[in-house]
Amino acid sequence: MSRIVRVGNVLVGGGNPVSVQSMTNTKTIDIPATLEQIDRLTDAGCDLVRVSVPDFESAQAIKEICSSSKIPVIADIHFDYRLAVESVKNGAAKVRINPGNIGQEWKVRETVKVAKEFGVPIRVGANSGSLDRSFGLYDKPTALAESALAQVRILESAGFEDIVISLKSSSVSETVSANEYLFEKTDYPLHLGVTEAGFGLDSTVKSSIGIGTLLLKGIGDTIRVSMSGDPVQEIEVGLSILRSLGLRKGVDVISCPTCARAEIDVESLARKVKSWVGNIEDDISVAVMGCVVNGIGEGKDADIGIAGTASGGVIFLKGEIVEKVEKRNLESRFRHWFDELLSGGDR
Numbered sequence: 211m212s213r214i215v216r217v218g219n220v221l222v223g224g225g226n227p228v229s230v231q232s233m234t235n236t237k238t239i240d241i242p243a244t245l246e247q248i249d250r251l252t253d254a255g256c257d258l259v260r261v262s263v264p265d266f267e268s269a270q271a272i273k274e275i276c277s278s279s280k281i282p283v284i285a286d287i288h289f290d291y292r293l294a295v296e297s298v299k300n301g302a303a304k305v306r307i308n309p310g311n312i313g314q315e316w317k318v319r320e321t322v323k324v325a326k327e328f329g330v331p332i333r334v335g336a337n338s339g340s341l342d343r344s345f346g347l348y349d350k351p352t353a354l355a356e357s358a359l360a361q362v363r364i365l366e367s368a369g370f371e372d373i374v375i376s377l378k379s380s381s382v383s384e385t386v387s388a389n390e391y392l393f394e395k396t397d398y399p400l401h402l403g404v405t406e407a408g409f410g411l412d413s414t415v416k417s418s419i420g421i422g423t424l425l426l427k428g429i430g431d432t433i434r435v436s437m438s439g440d441p442v443q444e445i446e447v448g449l450s451i452l453r454s455l456g457l458r459k460g461v462d463v464i465s466c467p468t469c470a471r472a473e474i475d476v477e478s479l480a481r482k483v484k485s486w487v488g489n490i491e492d493d494i495s496v497a498v499m500g501c502v503v504n505g506i507g508e509g510k511d512a513d514i515g516i517a518g519t520a521s522g523g524v525i526f527l528k529g530e531i532v533e534k535v536e537k538r539n540l541e542s543r544f545r546h547w548f549d550e551l552l553s554g555g556d557r
């Protein structure tokens with residue numbers, strides 16, 4: 211089991227729930243826009259949020275961002291150790307650095323000194339896009355892992371062990387192999403993700419396979435889905451990965467693919483249900499099925515379900531029909547039973 215690292219009020223590793231992260235894509239110096247995005251990420255279920263700190267003004271902006279954010283804020287630093295030091299002093303709950311590009315050893319030691327003083331962990335890691343050439347003799351996954359381990363050794367030699375490691379490649383198989391290799395070599399918590407995974411469907415598929423494969427093997431303590439666009443999507447996909455693996459509670463919406471027997475618009479009703487669900491943490495399943503021929507049977511394990519009929523639909527709880535509804539009342543009656551279930555009325 212991995213060791214535990216504390217990031218603000220979130221425990222990472224040691225069998226604690228796998229946390230979901232994202233990263234803002236606003237300018238960090240635009241404090242209102244950054245906080246607005248962090249709020250939306252928090253509402254979507256984000257546990258930890260990372261912000262870029264490319265300059266001193268951003269490191270100063272971190273102060274207000276950290277004090278207003280409801281979730282721990284991680285500072286992403288490259289090259290200049292002073293930005294890491296300033297970010298930690300201004301409230302960052304973790305810093306992500308690359309000791310290799312921070313430069314001389316004393317600069318790393320200065321960063322470590324402040325991180326220790328403030329009880330802030332450091333994430334190090336390797337990305338396929340910025341891999342040090344000195345690891346060129348290894349195959350790519352091993353090179354990624356060894357490059358990260360070299361960074362870990364720099365921190366350890368500075369007396370620091372409050373570390374999280376990430377290995378990311380834009381290749382799913384490289385990400386999986388690299389993390390498997392690292393998992394055998396260290397007990398530091400691992401941050402999983404497939405980097406530059408694209409947008410929409412591509413990112414969802416790559417991230418789900420890469421992160422999911424590792425989590426199924428018991429590897430990984432915190433995850434980030436990388437997706438171009440609104441970062442809230444990263445949280446939605448990340449949480450969906452965790453729910454599908456039984457690693458996170460939440461409402462699971464099941465819907466049939468539909469066929470010629472379908473009597474209702476399954477997709478639009480399933481989307482409606484999804485919008486009711488929001489960030490509810492109740493562990494319940496909701497089935498939306500096109501017809502009663504197979505629908506009730508296939509959805510009988512669901513806590514609540516609806517199946518289409520020629521005149522409307524039937525609502526069922528654990529496979530038992532509780533109401534027959536006309537087409538025009540389909541949504542409102544289903545919502546009624548859904549709310550009843552959430553309030554504990556029929557559980």
Ligand code: SF4
Pocket residue numbers: 466467468469470471472473499500501502503504505508
């Ligand atoms: S539940 Fe009915 S409509 Fe949906 S796929 Fe099965 S048979 Fe077709």
